[in-house]
Amino acid sequence: MSDTPNILEANGARLWQSIMRSGEIGPGRSSGLCRLALTDSDKEMRDLFVRWCEQADLRVTVDRVGNIFARRPGRDENLAPVLIGSHLDTQAAGGKYDGILGVLAGLEVMRVLNERGIETRRSIEVVNWTNEEGARFAPPMAASAAFAGGLDLDTVLNLKDDDGAVFGAELERIGYAGEAAVGGREIDSYFELHIEQGPLLEAEGIDLGIVTGGYQTVGMNIDIHGTCAHSGPTPMDKRRNALVGAALLIVAANEIGWRHHPDEGKSTAPRFTCWPNKTGILPDYAQVSIDFRSPSGEITARMLSEFEAAIPDCARRGNVDIEIVQRWTFGSEVFDPNCIDTVKATADALAVPYREILSQAGHDAYNMAKICPTALLFSPCREGITHNEAEHIELDYTLPSVNVLLNAAVTRANR
Template sequence: MDTGRANSIEIDIERLWRDLDASALIGPGRAGGLRRLALTDEDKAMRDVFVAWCESAGCQVRVDAVGNIFARRGGLDDTLPAILIGSHLDTQIAGGRYDGILGVLAGLEIIRTLNDHGVVTRRPIELVTWTNEEGVRFQPPMMGSGAFTGAHDVAWVHAQLDDDRKIFAEELSRIGYLRSAQPLPEHYDSYFELHIEQGETLDAEGLHVGIVTGGFRTFGTELRVTGENAHSGPTPMRRRSNALVGASLLIARLNDIGWTFEPEGRTTCSRLLIEPNRYGIIPHSAKLTVDMRHPDDEKAREMYQEFLDFVPLAARKANVGIEIAKEWSFGDVVFDSRLINLVRSVAADLGVSHRHLLSAASHDAYNVAKVIPTVMIFTPCREGISHNEKEHIEPSYTAPGVNVLLNAVLRRANA
């Protein structure tokens, strides 16, 4: 029986790439990427394939009440807390083939590699794919990991609606992934998440691994602007209550705040819905989603407060009502120092080029880090392009990072 000598084995990169290519056939986008939104038929198809792959690798598969899928590879002592590896399989509307997906399938490749080499670890290893990380169809993002960690109540998650007023729980049941397993944070020793960088640092510097120390502090909110439907011809300017004008004032101020906090501050309005959205009619309703990000917590809070202070001014100027429908925040996380040191040591032993990085994007690891020791590993993506169908990575500069993940997990599982 082999318990695995550190740094002695490597993944099968060709097999991993076959899995990535197979994933890319499920919910293909228009330009070579993916459109695989949470709890859609495409999501179900990918989940079914993933479960079959995990079971073929000898894993025991469980699904919890919000559709998170856990695949367990037993250890010598199954009573010990397991090592958890994961990310997500859902995508943006016009998303890439690798964002999140690489992290899940890299975890599967690690299990297969350990099987190939007959390695039995002291601790169990589990692979997870989190539900609705992207937050495209149901908001907020990172919903599945939020429920797992207690940040969201399961009943609240179940009640969330998409734009067509379809209910989360009913859609989860429809695709066959409303189950009752109850994995808890205390069942896990540590969490590892591998992800493409979604930034250009590694690609520009020719490095293979980013060791993520923390994230940009992010504040997000959904606002609803209420005006009055009226004809655009006869209605005098003084009598108008134009919801789109109110939303536009908010968006313009948001953009100004981002420029004020350049180069590290970022502000975005990513979503705007107006009604009735018809020619000749003054909109009576607008709904917009915004976020503000900065690596410094205090400055991120300052950005958010500046935006909130402007909301009543925009309401008065546009003669509309504005309410905050939802608020969320993430990124106030520092990843586990011991796991960071472990990943750095493994990278050095393997001769893999690396550096420390902050993550400007959000990840399930942000939620998990609050309840389980967590570390993130970044691998390069070409020109930092992500959430885009042009997203691209290559086996040659991805394999080193997955091998670092493999050997870091192996060391921790045998500790």
Template sequence: MMCLPPEVRADLGRFLATLEASSSIGKGRESGLCRLTLTESDRQMRDLFVQWCHEAGLRVTVDGIGSIFARRDGTEDLPPVLVGSHLDTQENGGRFDGIVGVLGALEVVRRLNDLGVATRRPIEIVNWTNEEGARFSPPMVASGCFVGDYALDWALGLKDAQGTTIGQALEVIGYRGEAAVGGREIDSYFELHIEQGDVLDRTSHEVGIVTHAYSSHGMLVEYRGETAHTGPWPMAKRKNALVAGARLLVAVDDLGWQHAETGGKATAARLSASPNKAGLLSDWAEAVCDVRHEDPEVAELMRIKMLRAVGEAGIRAGCEYRVLDQWSWGGDIFDKAMVDHVRDAVEKLGLNGLELPSQAGHDAYFLAKHVPTAMIFTPCKDGITHNNNELATPDMLEPGLNVLLHAVMARADRP
């Protein structure tokens, strides 16, 4: 097995140049991005990414849900080491969330090319489709399909607010690929990501060694009521679906405050209603909410309370209700040997690392249930993320990028 000497580092300037190019595509609010998945700006970013991969000598394939894979062959016919994240952003997104992981993986391959270093196992960069879930809910759809947790036909049929399906959007931008979605052997998966929290920044640690994840539970709920005139219709006869959804989300927010002192969080993420017009009660509403806690037992208790609130909100508003979808992820999911690769790289490079949990959802969560997986965190300024003020400076990014380089090399060239 070949190990890179500790003095070998990624080309930070080249990495920052690719990051700057990404930051010019799909601009949103000042210093931020609005690059929603499968939009024109996403197509432009994908095209540029594919161009960079071809220039690096990689073989590019696109699967049936639009995830892009760029393969650097190994010296032996072995399952590949996947490295990546996502290039789509939130509506008011930052320049680093997800993007650092994809472009960091590209820099790893470029640096190995510079050095003329071959690995026993292939290395594949991956850009997952619709990680954010900002346009199509739920998030992390493509990685869920890849490991078989979601059915491909179901995912392709998911609709955005305008009624466009994922399948239609893929056709429009030309990224509905022919490669099979999953169904092949993978050696392992690495994901480099900004922390999306302030622990590393607040404690002045250079890099995060992710040991486990908060247990998270979410759901999509539908309420059905009855339209009526807001003036004359008596309160006792009202069946306002908008009110039912609102009551649920307030109850979920209260649930988060009940567990806040121990690090629990609950999110009222989205409320859609129709007709949603002044002077008219809405007869339909959909609500998205989630809860999370580091302690799986507490997270499960929060999930049960959230589910109970669904019915209580519907009954109070006089509406029918049903849970359309539920999802769970997180917990003690990361492979110990993979975490050791990260830990060893941190020690080898003499960096100030911190072991910590991941609190946000990532594609790595789906992969971790099926293949050995590890995550590496870089600090981000004040923990601000999903916001145009999201900031990870070069000094914050460089240590994690170098840890990724050395950890991937160790994994891909092991006996």
């Protein structure tokens, strides 16, 4: 074996075949996927991924929140490993590439190293993080957060989906409640390749985005409390309809998003529950999720404070009680200058044009950036359409970023 490879090349056809095979597991309603975390289709995909890893002679371990690590030992097993990965779960109406590309590109790195007989100094591991999407169990990125110490084990294992199913029990059910400790070990570095989920790279004809930071995001779950009463006789001034209070909040958040649209500000209300939510009765409870994002921490903070100022007015107009019950932030994480330099140098060596870019979505890389040098790479996706079954990429504009990932990770593993 040699540890001084020249430039390595991924096998695009092989990678694409793996992605297409993944694209058959957990079909959505049209052309995409509905492969929610810890469902039967997630299990089917995990089983296939583990089989592929074992066929590549990788050592597979699963931790207690179901994260799968497949290790290709380096020359010095005592050195901290380089991790490459992303997630295999999807949204309820998701595409075939979001997350999946990053995991299977990591596997392709291993396959290339195997067939070239290349030994690296450090071990390399490809990782599939559990429940990145948060589509089934909120919050998103829960298992990488646990790995990075941002969420404790019990919190994650006790998350419930909308039907009351429990994360830990579902993990047992599908056979991925592993025995490995969650995190707590030294990681040399983490590399994640992901589709951009925005339109910039495609529009500019650039095949690689090197993420230098994230959109500053603040999110919250808000409880709205009213009073059950009859839809008929109750006069307007006696009504305390939680659904009306929630609607007022959603409209207020939407207006704030538009107000900051010129500065790329965005507001989102993706999720809503209501009880009893039946004809004939005013609901006494609702919960809505709302978040605000912008490229600037200052603008995001301004959106948040405008929204907080609007809450009392919504409560008054809806005659309800409103309480923020959970808050989260992401996007202020810092990616590692050394890793970014390695990626840039690799791109230059491969003559792959790149641009620096901000991430507008959350990624497992945000959690990893808190505990180890991390780089996040973007490849183009058509029209920036994502979290939609129409999500689409082409191999020809994806392969350059895979080759940068491959060579940058190997460079790092030989450091």
